[in-house]
Amino acid sequence: MQFERGLVIRNDGPRMWAQIGSEEVPCVLRGKLKREAQRVTSLVVVGDEVEISRQPDGTGVIEAILPRRSELSRQGFHGYVHVIAANVDQLLFVGSAQQPRFKLHLAERFLAIARRGRMDAVVVINKCDLEHENTLKAWAAPLEQAGVRVVFTSIMTGQGVDEFRSLLAGKVSVLAGQSGVGKSSLVNSLFPDANIKTNTVHEGSNKGRHTTTTSRLYPLPGGGYLVDTPGIKSLELMEEDTEDEAINDLYPEVTEAAAGCKFRDCTHTHEPQCAVKQAVNLGKIRRERYQNFLRMRGA
Ligand SMILES: Nc1nc2c(ncn2[C@@H]2O[C@H](COP(=O)(O)OP(=O)(O)O)[C@@H](O)[C@H]2O)c(=O)[nH]1
Ligand SMILES: [Mg+2]
Ligand SMILES: [Zn+2]
Known part of the structure; x- marks a missing residue:
């Protein structure tokens, strides 16, 4: 057949x-x-x-x-991998200069996700009209030194919009980034008639509520596709606070002891005056539980 x-x-x-x-x-x-x-x-x-x-x-x-060229995926517990989209060419991490302020660590997290999934990654800094050029350059410098392309855009002035358009042409792209950075504005300004939605599901709603499970590829007028998937949002949440929360729920004795650590961001590995390690040494937390906790945290 x-x-x-x-x-x-x-x-x-x-x-x-x-x-x-x-x-x-x-x-x-x-x-x-x-x-x-x-x-x-x-x-x-x-x-x-x-x-x-x-x-x-x-x-x-x-x-x-058919075999996949790339995979956008989320890593869960016990080495379990949840694939969100396949054959994505590039992940465009969109941040804004202000409102909300650019967060390098978020950009870096998505660069890691892109690398893991064999996708190219580009960092877009939008709302450049809201920040001094020197500050923008300082944010971009460490990324550019690492070989990452950084595109500066503004819907207000039109800066970089053509560059953004040519970035998308003929490629399968996924836009990631916090709510409010201007992803929809960028897409709508490029394709006003296309009715493309990006990361629509969580906007204006609470984390994790009213989620739709529909994912889609929007064909772009100039060729190429934009990926819209609730998975990209869950990926942000997953690797940020949901994952930590979920792990903390699984190890209540660790969470409880951690309240006594000297440092608020204690990882319970090498820090002095770590109440978790003390509890392990005193036998109040089982060593095996502690080790599993660290493994879950990727330590
Ligand atoms: N000053 C400024 N505001 C922008 C720019 N791009 C988007 N915005 C505004 O930022 C807000 C959030 O934009 P939106 O596209 O909904 O962000 P999304 O959540 O990432 O899709 C809106 O009020 C936009 O008008 C820009 O380049 N400069
Ligand atoms: Mg939007
Ligand atoms: Zn600790």
Whole structure:
């Protein structure tokens, strides 16, 4: 049987749509893939290239998933990896100069995520109209020294908007960055008619609430795609506070003892006057629990 090649452009959990030519075809997984999917969550994700057999009613059955060039993923507990999107060319970390102020550590976290997933990474500093040029250059310097491209933009003055547009052309890109930095503004100013949503799910709502599970690839007028996925937001939260919170919940005895550490940001590894290590030495916290806690924290 002759299979057709498709690109998964929309996925809302069990349901998937693949683009075949200019058609958007609803698809299901072949039974043998489904059994695998029970062991691996999100077996097929947006950006996957798949082989499809067409049914008489026009819908498709995904028969095979082609090898991925890259993976945007989130690392969970026990080495478990959750893939958010496949075959993404580049991760664009968008920060703003002010409101909110640029955070180098967030940029660096996403550079690490990009490297891990074999994606290119670019840092965009938006709202450049709100900060002095010298400050902007100082933020960019360590990134540029590490070989990372930094693009300065402003919706207000139009600075860098053409550069941003050419960055997206012909590529599959995912935009990451805190709420309020101007991701939607940048995209809307470039593609006013395209009705593209980026990281829409959490805006104006509380963390983790009202989440949609729909991920999609938006085709760009100039070629290329923008990835919209709630996963990118959960990735930020996961690697920031949710992960720590979840781990703290799992080790209440460590959390309790940690209140007595000398340093508020104590990692309970090498710091002096660490109440957690003291509790371990006194036998109040089991050593094995302590070691597992450190392993979970990636220490
Ligand atoms: N001064 C200034 N404000 C901007 C710029 N870009 C976006 N904003 C404003 O920042 C706010 C948040 O923008 P938005 O696109 O919703 O951010 P998102 O949450 O990252 O999608 C809006 O009020 C925008 O008008 C810019 O380049 N300069
Ligand atoms: Mg937005
Ligand atoms: Zn400590």
